[in-house]
Amino acid sequence: MAVCEQLASHPNIDLETATITGLSRDADRGLWRLESSTGTHTATTVVLAASNSSSAFELSQHLPLKPIRGQVSIAPAQNQSRALKTVICGAGYLAPADEQAAHTFGASYNLDSLSSEVEVQDHQRNIDTLIKTDPTLHSLLGEVKASQLDGRAALRCTSPDYLPLVGPLPVFEDFVENYGGLKRDARADIPLSGSYWPGLYVHCGLGSRGFTYAPLGAEILASYICGEAPVLPNDLQKALNPARFIIRDLKRKRI
């Protein structure tokens, strides 16, 4: 949170917060209309960066986002654990003690639950994973018991190929019509440019790697929005294109 607040404190950034419940195009004025409980907001450029809720709008409901629950465990530092100065990663990870003298370790993966409640069984999974990573790390934390740990749980946002979705939002119906030939021949070469909503972009599906992907994703979006040269080689940029799942599903005759 502190990192986001620091980044958003730039003099060219005005921060307004609201839960957006509706998104529509005012084609005459070339604007996007965003509805919220505080009123209607308009913008020429909109980025859907709302994690799993990025597909909550009619125009984006085709995005195949998959939530995966995760939980981190928090344990009080012990005399011997305070010497830890860096994050140790393996099957799981253990972070050095923070200002509150607490270590974070984890994180669990759970496909069967969409709950954001902290659960004892996930603490136990994190303890088991820490032991698997290195039993010494576990012993640093003393007699740690799942039922006594603090924690934080949330839903990651993933895509079917576990790569992020970064780029312009495709016009679903146009893709289905223009590339319909892929249903007959998945290898067909269809020399048409993709059809995308003007000024509407997506940045989601960062999975477990938000801290690594987000700066690159932001740079890619900035290049799209400002009409600059692509940031990545064509094949990598395509691998992140939000339209890739429409093409995949046409080839597999799922649409």
Ligand SMILES: Cc1cc2nc3c(=O)[nH]c(=O)nc-3n(C[C@H](O)[C@H](O)[C@H](O)COP(=O)(O)OP(=O)(O)OC[C@H]3O[C@@H](n4cnc5c(N)ncnc54)[C@H](O)[C@@H]3O)c2cc1C
């Ligand atoms: C337990 C756990 C541990 C993790 N550990 C790591 C880690 O060690 N390293 C790492 O890199 N990543 C980690 N991740 C993943 C990381 O948290 C995500 O990749 C990252 O937060 C994704 O960023 P985001 O901005 O796409 O989504 P989020 O951080 O989820 O932000 C989405 C935002 O959209 C807002 N929003 C949603 N709907 C609306 C709406 N309708 N209107 C307005 N706003 C809306 C939400 O309020 C939220 O602020 C972890 C995730 C979990 C669950």
